[in-house]
Amino acid sequence: METLRLYDFLPSGNCYKIRLLLTQLGVPFERIETNILQGETRTPEFLAKNPVGKVPVIEMDSAKYLTESNAILIYLSEGTEFLPYDRYLRAQVFQWLCFEQSIREPIASSRFWTSVLCKPSEYKQAIEQRREPGYAALKLIEDHLQNYNFFVGERYTIADIALFAYTHVANEGGFDLAKFSAIAAWIERVKQQAGYISITQEF
């Protein structure tokens, strides 16, 4: 196989999921920085790779592309310790990936406007509208982690990677994580995993 290419944007939580898994898998990859703030996901060349106009995208040999962060996580983790072999445990991982996608927006958008665009005043109303659904999502995550060390099967899997990406930086969107003690403990457990890299680590 040729070296895997990752069309990547460093501040993106969805891109970070893939960087983190690839690093933990020890799979070499070429990062192609794709600045969404400068329209680089909207060029004809990029839209030919992903008509939806979003990163991350991975490019494998023979110009084979794959998009959608959680689908890429599944693809890359099949047959590894990051995706359970047991059918019901694996299904629970898929369930948490869908859950993550369904609750991501309020937390990810608040962070984007506040700490990526750095325009919290301009987006004040939109951010305020996302407080309630964002905290409701964090409460569901907290409740689960009050009873379990990791999301599925008491092991670190791609469900943890997917949920970690935006949850651990929710404070960058103005969410107060101090009241979520189980989330805080889980964040520390994730950071202890072999091969962990931070979202801001340069390559």
Place this chain on the structure above:
Amino acid sequence: METLRLYDFLPSGNCYKIRLLLTQLGVPFERIETNILQGETRTPEFLAKNPVGKVPVIEMDSAKYLTESNAILIYLSEGTEFLPYDRYLRAQVFQWLCFEQSIREPIASSRFWTSVLCKPSEYKQAIEQRREPGYAALKLIEDHLQNYNFFVGERYTIADIALFAYTHVANEGGFDLAKFSAIAAWIERVKQQAGYISITQEF
């Protein structure tokens, strides 16, 4: 295995995905009608099954539950003709499931307010705000289907089931499907599949 139970709401596209696949697989199941309009997904009993408070939920033997429509589709289709065995084709199915989840809201919500709650006037502004993202999603679907008969591998898979659920009733949310000829042809192909049932079919 005990008979599989499906916590179901007949008008829901997400629930329809599961009814359709189970019927096409020939897997018997017990339907438990759960009326979301009457708060039946918000009772303590239901929240013990799914803390997120949403249908569909499947219950397998030993009180094992699984939630999130697209995760249930994957779980039920593994090892069947509805999910490709080839790793890259399977990854493309996951990609389209994530895509479906990301573009579902404008189309599903418009239909819910218009044809399930039957209060299009009350939700006029919210529906109008969803016109542009809804049509953008339909355009992406149309573009793909201009070149392919089905979403992945030129075969009917759970990617088609997931995308069919809300797309084929987008008109019930006020979207004009007349301009999408490839979608119309694909809808007819899906309806020709063995074991097809309509979203309104009573059990």
